[in-house]
Amino acid sequence: MKNRLTFTDIIGVLLDNKKKTYPQYRMIHDMFSLYFGEHTIESRDLSIDNSILYSRWCNGARPIPIEIIRTYDDDERWDKMRNDFNKKILPNLINEPNARSQAEMLIDQSVDMIGTTMANELKNTTDNATFFTALIRYAILNDHSQKNLFSPELCDKLLSGRTPSCAKEFIGRKKELSEAATLLKNNSLLFITGIAGIGKSEFAKQYAKKNEKKYTNIIYIYYTGNLKKCIAGLEFTTDTAEMTENELFQSHYHYLQQLYQDSLVIIDNFNILPKDDDFFREFIKNNFQILITTRCKITSFEALELKELDKEKELTELFFRHCPSAKSEPETTSEIIDVLNAHTLTVCLSALTLEASGMDIEELLYELKTSSICSNISEEVELYKDETFTNARMAEHLQKLLQLSKLDEEKLDILRNLSLLPTSGISKAYLKQWLRLDNLNAVNYLIRYGFITEDTENKRISLHPMIQELSFTETFPSVSSCHTLLNSLHVICLVHGLEVRRPEIVIQSLISVTERIIVDNPRDYLDFLQDLFPYLEKYLVTDYLPKLVERISYMMEQYQLNTICDRALLLDYKAELFVLRKDFDNALKKRKKAIQLMEKLHTPEADVSSASLLSNLYNNLSNTYLYLKQGKDAAQALRTAFDIRIEYAHLGLLESHDTLQQMMNLTNMLLLGKEWEQARQILALYESLVLEYESAECLDYGICQTMYGVLALGERKPIEAEQHLLQAEQIVFSVMGADNDYMKTIYRHLYSLYARWNKPELAEKYKQKLLPIKRS
Incomplete structure (x- = not known):
């Protein structure tokens, strides 16, 4: 015999016996008024999220939060709940004795679990307010003692992945929705299959809407060919622009791995076989429920195939919802549905086209009947494994509807x-x-x-x-x-x-x-x-870069686009691919060859694009030397890059953002070489450019102040270093927040400053700020 003294069972008794004018959310607030506060809550104050959350408490999808339980940490606080029952809840019950009787039945059904002594003690409590308070106290404490696994709520962390809105005209599928719910009770994974345009995606969205109170989290993923990429493509508050795609995946997947059966992940448009996605087998090992829509025939997993909607009831009604004027022509409407082979998408679009075009319904029927392939195809609509082909009949109908719509x-x-x-x-x-x-x-x-x-x-x-x-x-x-x-x-x-x-x-x-x-x-x-x-x-989309380089190379070869700049740029991009593979020697060869090409254009008559490209190539060459730990060569290449920008300053080269990056690289090198005065000169120029073309509140100015602070640290000027670093902290935080490499650099230098300056409290403050970023 199972324990029936759960919060779900007890609140269920109270809700069954309450007045209609006493809503669920008010009962919850009255019951836990010590936690929520004594203010009276109105329906207009209740957010949808809170309403759903309270429903999850009541249906058992979530336990009463531990924060509420901690509020009632002694007997006097439970007395407050007893008073709330006495003054607020019991007066709002239609039949208080019946509620008591039903609650005692729950106790009788739970004797084997709670013991005779506990059962008798509860039933011998004559005061109903005390009785129900004791039941609630036992239930919520016992729910937590069972250590059930519940998912963390991701609504505050996950910025994307919400289930798309359902079509307001959605109709039917009640049997299938019920069957899907049953199948997911016994299986963590369910495929929804069917032909293209039959309504699989709408079905998944409707399932999510109907069951939203059942799940702590519902995460929607539109499949685009690679499950790992789809997970990396979700947006969380912890994401930063500096994270690689793999880092994004690892971070996002860590959140997903914390979810359990009270969470649902929907994967829409999964139109490949499971074996064709390398990560799929690993993904389905998780504890959350998974609902997948696909056109494929699935044999190795639980699947629910969607067939055509009922023609006489559902499809006809769907047609009328999109085109009310067709109600006067039910027979012609039925004939149109027959011609369209009862295909959901084309039925909807036919009705919408009829409504939009203003044509006569008989005219629409005639146009659809005379589609060039209709008379040649009579077999069932085929289901293809991949998306290379779409059914010819559907395509023909859609093409005809597009033409009939007479779009401008x-x-x-x-x-x-x-x-x-x-x-x-x-x-x-x-x-x-x-x-x-x-x-x-x-x-x-x-x-x-x-x-x-x-x-x-x-x-x-x-x-x-x-x-x-x-x-x-x-x-x-x-x-x-x-x-x-x-x-x-x-x-x-x-x-x-x-x-x-x-x-x-x-x-x-x-x-x-x-x-x-x-x-x-x-x-x-x-x-x-x-x-x-x-x-x-x-943005570190590095996996696509080799394919992009191949496409660039093909375009140049196919169309004979082989200017010096084109060839030099291609060499530089190929060099970057070598850098990504940490093959720095070959990267160096490619970049030297690119510079050799571009030096042919290094003349007083050079235009802005070739001059800028040559400067960037030297800058990239400098970075490659740094990878090879050839500091002197790196510094010389960077100086050359900067000299070229000065040489062509009349073309506006000093005003581009590439200049700022090169200047910052040069400043870093000068600081490493302890060339303080030269570093200060470069920083002064950097600062003037930022203030002239941007502002004192942008990220570039924050970087500038950071470097001034590092310079002052090197010169042993602690007061000046503190001033610049604190200003940098304020600017970067306002622009980027705290979780990024820029703030990590600032915190590290402030920690170093205060530690060396013998200010232990401030040093500890910035050490604590630095630790969470390091861990993340």
Whole structure:
């Protein structure tokens, strides 16, 4: 016999017997008023998150928090709960004796677990307020003594991964939803299978919505081809721009490994076989529940296949919800659904097209019937393992619907550009900015009529994979036709956003456009690729860099784009690949060869791009010498880089951010060589450039103040060092927060300063600040 004296069982009795005007959240607040405070809570004060949390306490998904239990740490405090029962809770019960009777039944059912003595003691308590307080006290203390495993709540740490919003027109699937819940009770992993466009993703979203109170965490991952990358692509508050993709993965996966059966991870669009993802077998060993949508036929794991919705009830109703005017033509609507082979996505889009176009329903039926392949295909819709092919019938219907919608050029252009962007989606604001739209009217039109899917929960828009492929083939997204999008992304690559977190959506968009765009302007596309390399390198997307270098090399060879600058830049990028592999000797050879090429252009007539490239090449050569621990050669190469910028100062080379980086590298070398005066001169120039072109509140100025502090430390000027380092701490914290390498450097130097300056309390203060960053 099981113990029925749990908080879930007891609160269940009280909730079953309460007045309708006495809501659950008020009972919880009245019960634990010592913890929550005596203020009266109204429904408008109750956040959705708190409402869900209280429901989890009541249904057993979460225990009463230990913080509440610690509030009631002596008998007098339990007396406060007894008074709350007496004055607030019991008066709000419809039938107090019935609640008492049901609670005593719970005691009788638990005798084998709690013992006869405890059972009799509880039942002999005549005062109902004291009786229910004793039951609650026993229940919540016993719940914690069982040491059940509960997941930590990640809502404050996880910035992404929210389940996308459900379509408000979602209909049916009650049996399947119930079956999925049952299957997940007995299995930690469940695949949702079915043909493309049948509604697998919407089903997963609806399951999450229906069961949100059951789970402590629900994390949504849109699969893009590599599970490790998807996990690394989640956003946590602990992420920094300096973290590599592997570091991001390790950090994020550590959080996931702490989750248990009260947490659910949804993986959407997993359209490969499990064996085709190297990390999948390892991932499913975790303790949380996993729900996966896929087009594949799954045989080795538990799977639930979604079939067509019921034609007469569900699909017809779905059609009417999207096109109310069709209710007057039920027979024609039924015939349209037959022609569409009862395929959910095309049924929805047909109804939306009918609503948007204003055409007669008979006309729509005729157009669909005369689709070129309809008369040639009668077999069932095939299910393909991979996404190389989509079913011809579905594609034909979607193509016809796109044509019938008579979209103007602006709307077609939006679909054209979206077909290049990640299927996981981007924000409306990004799309408006990147396409330089005056407003979002056309986007909202496409959302309204089903061509664009809007996720209001995550504030993203996207194309269904089938619509994305159709849009691609129908609109021909090329470098020329998508020049506005390409230019906007190109500008992002050129901007040095040192103060930005790792911009995951932008990175995904850049790679997606690179992979999908049709090249009809090789020169512009090559320029884009060349500037993409340092951007991805900066955000440590190193696994894509070899593929990017291959693409650059192919473009140069295929289209004979072989200027001196192009060849030198390619050599430099190949050198960087050697650096990533720690093959510094070959990197050095490549960079020397690149400089040898560029020195041919080192003339008074050189333009800004060639002069800047030559300076950057010497700067990169300096870094390579440093890797090889050849300090003198590194210093000489860096001086040459800086001299070239001075030589071409009339072209504006001293105003670029590359100058600041080179100056800081040179300053570091001068400090290591104890050349204090020269270091101070370089820092003074650095400071003047930052104040002229940026501000005193930016990261660059914080770095400048840090270096001034390090210089003063070297010169044994503690007061000046303290002044600069404290100013640096304030600036960097306001820009980047505390968890980054810049703050670690500042804390380390302040600790060293105060330790040497015989100020132990301040030294200990900065030691404690430094330790959490070191551990992270």
